[in-house]
Amino acid sequence: MNENIWILTSANAVTIATTLILAALGALFTERSGVLNLGVEGILLTSAISSFLAADSTGSIWIGLVVGTVVGSLLSSIHATLTVILRANQIVSGLALVIFGTGLANFLGKPAEGRTVTTIIEPIRLGPLSDIPVIGPILFTQDIITFGTIAFAVACAWFLFRTRPGLELRATGDDPATVDAQGLSVSGIRIRYTMFGGALIGLGGSWHMLAQSAAWHQAATTNGIGWIALALVVFAGWHPVRLIFGAILFGFCLRLPFTLQAEQITFIPSAFMQMLPYLATLIALIALSRPGSKNLRGAPKALGNPFVRDER
């Protein structure tokens, strides 16, 4: 309890980062297939309340996590249907999903307003690893989902860049016509990864609710974290491992204003501190967009463009 506040702040940054990594990974997979899903915030909220209601009625947080994940996947299937099959504008559909998801979450959550989850996912200590000074409490005293998420993100990098399905996914986002010529279904791949991405976002929302949030309180529950996740994907240059570090940095920035206040460090205005995560996004974007850093950028070339075979 009396550990150094900076160590505790860093540990919390890793915790906050878990939702960010999951949501951003979901967006990353979706975007790597060439589909831009701006509906992250709406999916996070709807998954959060679904997982809450499921965990609350069954008493099992694990059922809650599964329900939230499935709901995330279902919601993004709406987006996939609209944009891939019906070729609607991806930005409009994504924004509509935010509004729909927020409204749906508020509707479902009305009876649960202000209620707290009774059981939360407890952090586990990894034996002697947790006792290492500084690093122990930061990295090795987290919950199982946090550990799993970081390992999963690393595995995703391997999948994307070292496996054939990963190559197919990247190719679909970069040059769908070539994938089509190979005899693969562009629409199939896009729908699959949009739904898979939605499932990851849903898991992120569920975990955020069940392990972190104090109580269900409408839109305040996720607090715009879905938008930060979208920026994070750009920040990380569509690379899963860079995304881990970016998420921890963002998590640190989100917590920093309160740490500074608690430590009586007041020479920096708190309004400036609250701006930091967004400022970091801007700086990252400028750095990534400067001439000569094209290889860093990594944006899928066909991102946001519906694939129509005749218009190749």
Add this chain to the structure above:
Amino acid sequence: MKKFWKLAATAAAASLIVAACGGSDSASDTTSAPAAKTDLKVAVVYIGTTEDKGWSYQHEQGILQLEQELGLEVKRVENIKDDATSEATFEQLAADGYQLIFATSFGYGTPMARVATKNPEACMQWATGAKFLLTKAGGGEYADFDALPTNMGTYFGAAEEARYLSGIAAGKATKNGKIGYVAAFPIPEVLRGINAFTLGARSVNPEATVQVTWTKTWFDPTLEKQASESLLDAGVDVLGMHQDTTAPGVAAQAKGAKWVGYNSDAAEAAPEAWLTAPTWNWGPFYVKTAKAVAAGTCPTDEAYGTMADGMVTLGSFGKSVAADTQSMIEEKKAAIIDGSFAPFTGPINKQDGSAWLKAGEKAELGFLLGDMTFFVEGVVGSAKG
């Protein structure tokens, strides 16, 4: 449907006749509120939802009491932002013939006053408001007090009395003398609360400090939880708070610390951490006001409830509050109620150690409401936010 049953149940408690026709449609109004005692049309406007377990929830309890005692249905309008856009809501309610309208947030003042001027037959009541703020001198639109609408009153209460008492519980509960306070906005109402809380804590624990962290929110559980955790990380072992949520309590409980809530008795949110909380009882005011309006007069004074009249109350004690602490608090409470004690009674120094009130000197109410822009001795942090 839920609202239907809630309304039906409330009506049934008042009178069986009302129950028979009382629940036809909660949204429409003209036919569904038969004259059990009165056919007064009452509406209430909330900034959040009635289930926030905080500010709006507590007002809703008062509204339920009003419905029960007067046998009528109150129209509720939830999730209305307390800015200029709320004028349309008040305009609509007035146009629909509501004779008594309660507005439960600070920012509703000016929009409500405009509608009040245009609809002299309706009676408007503004919670947490102050008429001074509607005048030019206070930054409002009206030339002076005489120009204000004559059908609008304000209501609020001396939460600082209960804050002081809850501070005693906090001062007794802290082991290392470090208390934290998750504060909302740096305005007199909040500063008054922090100062009263600190004075209470230091009355039993002279070395105790109250460390303040601002969230600049009324209702943001995520930020409020993070602010709480940072304070706990910095080593405080008791938390006080001002916002409308229970997030600080959950954070405190997770770290084995104690918690003083606000607005409603929310012990069940964090039973291990719960000490007590300053709470509100709006029911009697709502009943009294509705009865006055039904009798043909609109109360236009600036009602300021106290512990003595029961608008301000103290919540239940947590199990960790020792019996002698409880009786000490009860004693002080009795002294506040009979008027022999007031929280802001000198000698009190300001945060920098300079004298504010001389021994035995009591702060004026007007000063507390408008001019309390500083911290007292013992508070750590900036009063400017």
